[in-house]
Amino acid sequence: MARKIPIRTCIGCRERKEKKALIRLVKGEEGIEIDPTGKKAGRGFYLCPRRECIDKLNLKNLSHALRAEVREEELKKLKEVLGSYVESQEKEVNNV
Numbered sequence: 543m544a545r546k547i548p549i550r551t552c553i554g555c556r557e558r559k560e561k562k563a564l565i566r567l568v569k570g571e572e573g574i575e576i577d578p579t580g581k582k583a584g585r586g587f588y589l590c591p592r593r594e595c596i597d598k599l600n601l602k603n604l605s606h607a608l609r610a611e612v613r614e615e616e617l618k619k620l621k622e623v624l625g626s627y628v629e630s631q632e633k634e635v636n637n638v
Protein backbone atom coordinates (compact mmCIF):
# COMPACT_ATOMS: atom_id res chain seq x y z
CA MET A 543 0.00 0.00 0.00
CA ALA A 544 1.45 3.31 -1.07
CA ARG A 545 1.74 5.96 1.58
CA LYS A 546 -0.44 8.92 0.92
CA ILE A 547 1.50 12.14 0.59
CA PRO A 548 -0.54 15.11 1.70
CA ILE A 549 -0.87 17.60 -1.13
CA ARG A 550 -1.92 21.20 -0.70
CA THR A 551 -2.39 24.11 -3.06
CA CYS A 552 -0.38 27.31 -2.77
CA ILE A 553 -2.81 30.21 -2.93
CA GLY A 554 -0.17 32.32 -4.69
CA CYS A 555 0.75 30.28 -7.75
CA ARG A 556 -2.11 27.73 -7.38
CA GLU A 557 0.37 24.88 -7.78
CA ARG A 558 -0.26 21.67 -5.94
CA LYS A 559 2.67 20.61 -3.82
CA GLU A 560 3.63 18.38 -0.95
CA LYS A 561 2.31 19.86 2.24
CA LYS A 562 5.76 19.90 3.84
CA ALA A 563 7.15 22.01 1.00
CA LEU A 564 4.69 24.78 1.79
CA ILE A 565 4.23 27.24 4.64
CA ARG A 566 0.99 26.92 6.53
CA LEU A 567 -0.69 30.09 7.65
CA VAL A 568 -3.49 30.35 10.11
CA LYS A 569 -5.95 33.03 10.94
CA GLY A 570 -5.92 33.21 14.71
CA GLU A 571 -7.19 35.67 17.23
CA GLU A 572 -4.08 37.78 16.79
CA GLY A 573 -4.43 37.90 13.05
CA ILE A 574 -2.82 35.84 10.35
CA GLU A 575 0.28 34.01 11.51
CA ILE A 576 2.80 31.48 10.28
CA ASP A 577 2.24 28.00 11.63
CA PRO A 578 5.59 26.19 11.40
CA THR A 579 4.25 23.03 13.07
CA GLY A 580 1.15 22.84 10.88
CA LYS A 581 -0.91 22.03 13.95
CA LYS A 582 -2.49 25.28 14.99
CA ALA A 583 -6.24 25.38 15.10
CA GLY A 584 -8.09 27.71 12.84
CA ARG A 585 -8.70 28.24 9.20
CA GLY A 586 -5.45 27.92 7.36
CA PHE A 587 -4.01 28.11 3.92
CA TYR A 588 -0.73 27.24 2.24
CA LEU A 589 1.89 29.20 0.42
CA CYS A 590 5.25 28.42 -1.19
CA PRO A 591 8.18 29.80 0.77
CA ARG A 592 9.26 32.12 -2.02
CA ARG A 593 8.88 35.75 -2.87
CA GLU A 594 6.91 35.29 -6.09
CA CYS A 595 4.10 33.66 -4.18
CA ILE A 596 4.18 36.18 -1.35
CA ASP A 597 3.88 38.91 -3.97
CA LYS A 598 0.84 37.19 -5.42
CA LEU A 599 -1.07 37.46 -2.17
CA ASN A 600 -3.90 39.91 -2.38
CA LEU A 601 -7.09 40.72 -0.53
CA LYS A 602 -9.11 38.61 -2.93
CA ASN A 603 -7.26 35.30 -2.74
CA LEU A 604 -6.61 35.73 0.96
CA SER A 605 -10.24 36.46 1.80
CA HIS A 606 -11.25 33.51 -0.32
CA ALA A 607 -8.80 31.16 1.41
CA LEU A 608 -9.85 32.27 4.87
CA ARG A 609 -13.51 32.71 4.02
CA ALA A 610 -13.36 35.94 5.91
CA GLU A 611 -12.77 39.51 5.10
CA VAL A 612 -9.10 40.49 5.25
CA ARG A 613 -8.10 44.06 5.89
CA GLU A 614 -5.46 45.93 3.93
CA GLU A 615 -3.30 46.28 7.08
CA GLU A 616 -3.48 42.55 7.71
CA LEU A 617 -2.29 41.82 4.19
CA LYS A 618 0.55 44.29 4.51
CA LYS A 619 1.65 42.90 7.86
CA LEU A 620 1.43 39.34 6.59
CA LYS A 621 3.62 40.12 3.61
CA GLU A 622 6.22 41.68 5.90
CA VAL A 623 6.21 38.71 8.25
CA LEU A 624 6.45 36.27 5.35
CA GLY A 625 9.19 38.29 3.71
CA SER A 626 11.43 38.13 6.77
CA TYR A 627 10.50 34.48 7.35
CA VAL A 628 11.58 33.50 3.86
CA GLU A 629 14.70 35.61 4.20
CA SER A 630 15.72 33.85 7.43
CA GLN A 631 15.10 30.47 5.80
CA GLU A 632 17.32 31.46 2.90
CA LYS A 633 20.07 32.53 5.29
CA GLU A 634 19.90 29.21 7.05
CA VAL A 635 20.33 27.37 3.80
CA ASN A 636 23.28 29.51 2.79
CA ASN A 637 25.03 29.02 6.13
CA VAL A 638 25.28 25.26 5.72
Ligand SMILES: [Zn+2]
Pocket residue numbers: 552553554555556557589590595
Ligand atom coordinates in the same frame (compact mmCIF):
# COMPACT_ATOMS: atom_id res chain seq x y z
ZN1 LIG B 1 3.31 29.11 -4.84
